[in-house]
Each structure stands twice: as C-alpha cells, then as structure tokens.
Amino acid sequence: GAVVSQHPSWVICKSGTSVKIECRSLDFQATTMFWYRQFPKQSLMLMATSNEGSKATYEQGVEKDKFLINHASLTLSTLTVTSAHPEDSSFYICSARRGSSGSTDTQYFGPGTRLTVL
Amino acid sequence: GENVEQHPSTLSVQEGDSAVIKCTYSDSASNYFPWYKQELGKRPQLIIDIRSNVGEKKDQRIAVTLNKTAKHFSLHITETQPEDSAVYFCAARLFGNEKLTFGTGTRLTIIP
Numbered sequence: 001g002a003v004v005s006q007h008p009s010w011v012i013c014k015s016g017t018s019v020k021i022e023c024r025s026l027d028f029q030a031t032t033m034f035w036y037r038q039f040p041k042q043s044l045m046l047m048a049t050s051n052e053g054s055k056a057t058y059e060q061g062v063e064k065d066k067f068l069i070n071h072a073s074l075t076l077s078t079l080t081v082t083s084a085h086p087e088d089s090s091f092y093i094c095s096a097r098r099g100s101s102g103s104t105d106t107q108y109f110g111p112g113t114r115l116t117v118l
Numbered sequence: 119g120e121n122v123e124q125h126p127s128t129l130s131v132q133e134g135d136s137a138v139i140k141c142t143y144s145d146s147a148s149n150y151f152p153w154y155k156q157e158l159g160k161r162p163q164l165i166i167d168i169r170s171n172v173g174e175k176k177d178q179r180i181a182v183t184l185n186k187t188a189k190h191f192s193l194h195i196t197e198t199q200p201e202d203s204a205v206y207f208c209a210a211r212l213f214g215n216e217k218l219t220f221g222t223g224t225r226l227t228i229i230p
Binding site: 046108 | 159
C-alpha cells in the first residue's frame with residue numbers, strides 16, 4: 001500500500017511553453033500533497049503544500065503564478081510550470097500524506113519528473 | 119521554523135561494517151522523525167521513522183534512536199551491504215504542522 005505515481009517521468013520542452021505534472025495517490029486518499037524541487041546532489045526543497053479543495057500554500061521565494069498547483073481531488077494534484085525557462089530545469093517530486101494523525105501519518109513520494117527546458 | 123542539520127555529508131564503510139548518520143533539530147516541538155533513502159534518479163523511500171514518544175525503533179538491520187533532550191536522532195545500519203549505497207535524508211516535523219523539514223543528505227557508499 002501507499003503508492004504514489006507521477007506523470008510524466010520526464011519531459012523536454014521549449015522555452016516559453018507550459019508543462020503539467022500529475023501526482024496521484026493510487027491506493028489511499030491524500031488530503032495533503034506536497035511538491036518539491038531537487039537539484040543534483042542536493043536536498044529536497046519544498047515548493048508548496050497542496051490541500052484538496054483549497055488554494056496551495058507556497059513557500060517563501062516560490063512564484064505562485066509560475067508554479068500553478070491544483071488539488072482537485074483526494075487522489076490527484078497537478079503542478080503546472082508556466083512559461084518554462086532553462087533555469088526551471090530540475091527534478092520535481094510530489095509526495096502525499098497518508099493519514100491525518102497517529103501512527104499512519106506518513107509521507108510517501110512519487111517517482112519524480114525530470115524537466116528539461118531547452 | 120524548524121532547522122535540521124545532518125552529518126556527515128558523505129560516508130564510506132566496508133561491507134559488513136556499521137554506518138551511523140546523525141541529525142540534529144532545532145525546535146523541541148518536533149515530534150516525528152522519518153528517514154528516507156534515495157537512489158540515483160529515483161524517489162525517496164521511507165525506510166524507518168520514529169515518533170517522540172519512543173527512544174528507539176528497530177527494523178532488521180536498520181535502527182533509529184532519538185534523544186529529545188539533546189534534540190538529535192540517528193540512523194544506524196548494521197551489516198551493511200552494497201545495496202545500502204544511496205543518499206539518506208533525515209527529516210523532522212513540528213507537532214501540528216504538515217511539512218517535513220529535510221536534512222541536507224548523506225551519501226553512503228558501501229565498499230565491497
């Protein structure tokens with residue numbers, strides 16, 4: 001149990017285009033999903049916290065209008081990188097929180113999406 | 119906010135020996151401490167976690183210890199194997215908060 005999928009696994013796009021990444025919890029309902037960015041050989045940097053049915057909470061320094069997050073259901077959150085530029089190239093990973101309290105409250109990660117902007 | 123420091127950044131051990139990775143956290147209100155293993159280009163995988171109401175937890179060759187007074191927790195891997203080679207991240211979460219604060223990671227290399 002506790003499987004999180006992410007699609008696509010990799011994407012190459014031209015500068016100026018938008019890219020949508022999907023994150024799904026396959027066997028549990030996730031009231032909260034998180035989006036991270038990871039640069040090579042670095043730690044996970046939280047971009048935003050996404051709660052179903054409400055606006056995402058962005059971390060300081062993350063542009064809301066550039067990284068659009070939608071959490072339409074308890075099993076799906078999407079991240080759209082708008083007007084992508086080469087500096088947006090990175091590994092984007094989502095995670096889903098299973099359980100709201102107690103011993104089952106754990107975050108599980110998706111496999112990540114490698115974005116390359118030409 | 120919470121701040122998590124992790125040491126060492128790299129660690130090499132002979133196969134069969136033990137490996138220990140240490141993390142310290144800043145906020146005494148943190149009550150949940152997971153450890154993740156990440157292989158190159160793959161997702162972080164939860165390998166063990168501990169909550170503040172216990173001091174130690176063990177799962178086969180992996181154990182985590184928590185010292186709330188000193189605000190540090192450690193990952194112990196015994197009888198290391200080549201497949202243990204990966205980057206390990208510790209994390210901490212404040213009580214009542216949803217976010218995890220990650221350490222900077224430790225690249226563990228098991229030497230055959």
